[in-house]
Amino acid sequence: GAVVSQHPSRVICKSGTSVKIECRSLDFQATTMFWYRQFPKKSLMLMATSNEGSKATYEQGVEKDKFLINHASLTLSTLTVTSAHPEDSSFYICSAYGTVYGYTFGSGTRLTVV
Amino acid sequence: KQEVTQIPAALSVPEGENLVLNCSFTDSAIYNLQWFRQDPGKGLTSLLLIQSSQREQTSGRLNASLDKSSGRSTLYIAASQPGDSATYLCAVREAGNQFYFGTGTSLTVIP
Numbered sequence: 001g002a003v004v005s006q007h008p009s010r011v012i013c014k015s016g017t018s019v020k021i022e023c024r025s026l027d028f029q030a031t032t033m034f035w036y037r038q039f040p041k042k043s044l045m046l047m048a049t050s051n052e053g054s055k056a057t058y059e060q061g062v063e064k065d066k067f068l069i070n071h072a073s074l075t076l077s078t079l080t081v082t083s084a085h086p087e088d089s090s091f092y093i094c095s096a097y098g099t100v101y102g103y104t105f106g107s108g109t110r111l112t113v114v
Numbered sequence: 115k116q117e118v119t120q121i122p123a124a125l126s127v128p129e130g131e132n133l134v135l136n137c138s139f140t141d142s143a144i145y146n147l148q149w150f151r152q153d154p155g156k157g158l159t160s161l162l163l164i165q166s167s168q169r170e171q172t173s174g175r176l177n178a179s180l181d182k183s184s185g186r187s188t189l190y191i192a193a194s195q196p197g198d199s200a201t202y203l204c205a206v207r208e209a210g211n212q213f214y215f216g217t218g219t220s221l222t223v224i225p
Contacts (some may be wrong), residue, residue, distance in 0.1 A: 002158055005158065011148065034213075043118070043215040095213075103213070105150075109158035 004096045006106030011111055013084055021079045023094030023107045028104075029074035030096035035067075038091040038108075039094050050077050084113040116141045118206055120216035127194055128224050135189040139203035142182050143175045149178050149189050150203040152218070158203065162189070194223045 013019050023033060032051050037046040048064075049072035050056040058064045061082040066088075068080040077096075081088055094106040117140045127133050137147070146165045150158040162171045162178040164187070170179040177190040187204055201220045205213040 014134045036215075041217075044205075044213075045215075046212055051211070091155070103160075105158040105160075108155070110155060 001099060002026075002096075002101035002104040003103045004030075004094065004106040006094055006109055008109060009107060010110045011112070013111070015085055015113055016083055017098035018080055018082045019084055019111060020109075021081075021092055021094075022104050023077045023079070025075045025096040025098065025104070027095075028098040028101055030077075030098050031074065032096070032097040033071055034095040035069060035077075035079050036093045036095065038093060044093060047079075081111065085109070086113045089113045091107065116144075116150055116206060116214040118204060118214050118216040120202075120219050123217065123221060124220040124222075126161050126222040126224060129194060129196060131223075132190070132192050133193050133194055133221070135187070135191070135202050135204075135221070136179060137187040137216055139185045139187075139214070141208070142185050143208065144182065144206045145209050147178075147180055147187050147204060147206050148213075149176075149187075150205065152153065152201045154201075161202075191221075194221075196223045196225045208217045 005024045007022045035047045038044045047062045048056045048058045052071050052074050056069035060106050071077040093108045102111050119138050121136045125139045148163045149161045164171050164180040175192040180187045190224045201218045
């Protein structure tokens with residue numbers, strides 16, 4: 001089956017620094033990738049949708065300058081949290097869509113900003 | 115906007131018991147509904163996918179039903195085991211690519 005690798009699984013960073021999270025589809029080409037955020041005891045909220053080679057589409061209320069998304073190839077999308085603050089601490093999950101396997105979710109990244 | 119609700123929020127049962135998790139959604143114009151399992155600090159594992167034209171899907175001890183007209187789905191777990199302890203999420207997908215997730219049911223199966 002399809003596998004989506006998300007890295008790192010955990011990251012702790014200082015307030016004001018930037019953090020990059022990678023999402024890779026290991027054995028299929030992902031035409032579209034999605035980034036979700038999950039607050040404690042809350043559901044997943046879609047942040048943005050990215051298509052390879054084009055700008056990401058952000059959901060209402062998500063700051064595109066703070067959450068930079070790059071989808072440079074059909075197997076890699078990155079989410080960069082810029083100038084991170086403690087309120088950005090959360091669990092981030094990516095999902096990749098391929099025509100054969102449909103939607104596959106990554107294992108998530110726990111971001112803690114101190 | 116689609117809203118997905120899961121009841122109960124938390125459930126604790128003794129091992130061996132059969133149980134039902136509920137999911138309701140406000141807009142019946144869905145493409146499909148999917149049940150996921152999430153272990154603490156982990157990503158999502160897909161359990162069952164029901165297309166909008168289907169009424170139910172089964173996989174092992176799991177059975178999911180869908181009543182699209184009433185906006186409801188249930189996940190039935192037979193003969194629960196401690197390894198079933200996790201958070202269960204339902205998600206509906208509309209004609210586009212977006213999933214709308216419920217808030218989850220945290221299940222604890224007591225040995």
